[in-house]
Amino acid sequence: MTETTREDTGALTGAQARARFRTGERTTTIGWADRYAQANLISVPRAAAYDLLLFAQRNPQACPLLDVSEPGGHTTVLAEGADLRTDLPSYYVWRNGELADEVRDATPYWREDLVTFLIGCSLTFERALMEAGVPVRHIEEGVTDPMFTTARRCRPAGRISGPLVVSMRPLPPHLVSTAVRITARYPNVHGAPVHVGDPAALGIADVRRPDFGDAVTVGGDVPAFWACGVTTQAAVVASKLDFAISHVPGYMFITDVPDSAYAL
Known part of the structure; x- marks a missing residue:
């Protein structure tokens, strides 16, 4: 088997990259699908979602919102057919502000009250x-x-x-x-x-x-x-939220939105 190069992964579409992560490939998304925007992911219980939304609005440079799901939702307008529970290469699970687990598939931890925030990423x-x-x-x-x-x-x-x-x-x-x-x-x-x-x-x-x-x-x-x-992950820790799911830093959600779409 030949080794995958950065040039190979950089040429992928967002959908192609997500398909590989969905089947278990674990890697940072640095240089992957390099014409498509990447996003941070943070999912919190509905009881904390308004406060997190307000936190993002009050700190827009750190937390520029790209999309917010309905409670329990695991899809996004940023990527047709994507599943936010499986299509990132790695996730953190947080309990009471402490890291409880790192997983490739967040489905077993997903809850019907989770609201997911997708936040702009400078890799874009x-x-x-x-x-x-x-x-x-x-x-x-x-x-x-x-x-x-x-x-x-x-x-x-x-x-x-x-x-x-x-x-x-x-x-x-x-x-x-x-x-x-x-x-x-x-x-x-x-x-x-x-x-x-x-x-x-x-x-x-x-x-x-x-x-x-x-x-x-x-x-x-x-x-x-x-x-x-x-x-947002630092806020989960500082605020001791009872539960949250996030991406692992550097292991991002790759969208179908061209990175150029976010340029003024």
Whole structure:
């Protein structure tokens, strides 16, 4: 059997990628179906759904909403025929704000009162960055993008509160303005960076030790930080929600929506 290359997986459609995940393939979605938008997933009981909706509305850069399901629903307008219980490569199951399990198929854990939120993901704008000559280090190094829990607090909503989580991409100094300009055109997938430069300004002690994902080479580059949808998982922990299902960071839901559809 020949090894699947990044070029092979990058050429897939969203539907083709989801079919492979549905049959059990477990891999990060970095570089997969690279012309299609990816999304974060978080499912919470209906009793907490209004607060999470309000939390997302109050923190739109971290939690840009792409779709919200009906209670118990497992489909989305973002991908015809998709099943949100099976079509991601890996899921976390949370109980009382603590990680309880990691599974490839969330069906056995699904509840009729769950409301699922699909939130924009910064992986969506990475093709545009690369086409403009901006290197994306985690793709170059074949790892998941590094993510950090910051000292910044999100605006709370009801029972939901927590810190801002960011993803980091090192940028050559002469390309910082290019990266900011390009990503600002994608507000529904986090938009421009929330911070560029000294990580300490966000309360990040060491960019070589991410809280989620993998470390990447920084060297003489400038670290740039984008708001991240994993913020909702940090809120699940901080708020000690009794139950939730989420994607594993870097193991996203791939939609049928072209990434270009989210560009202004």
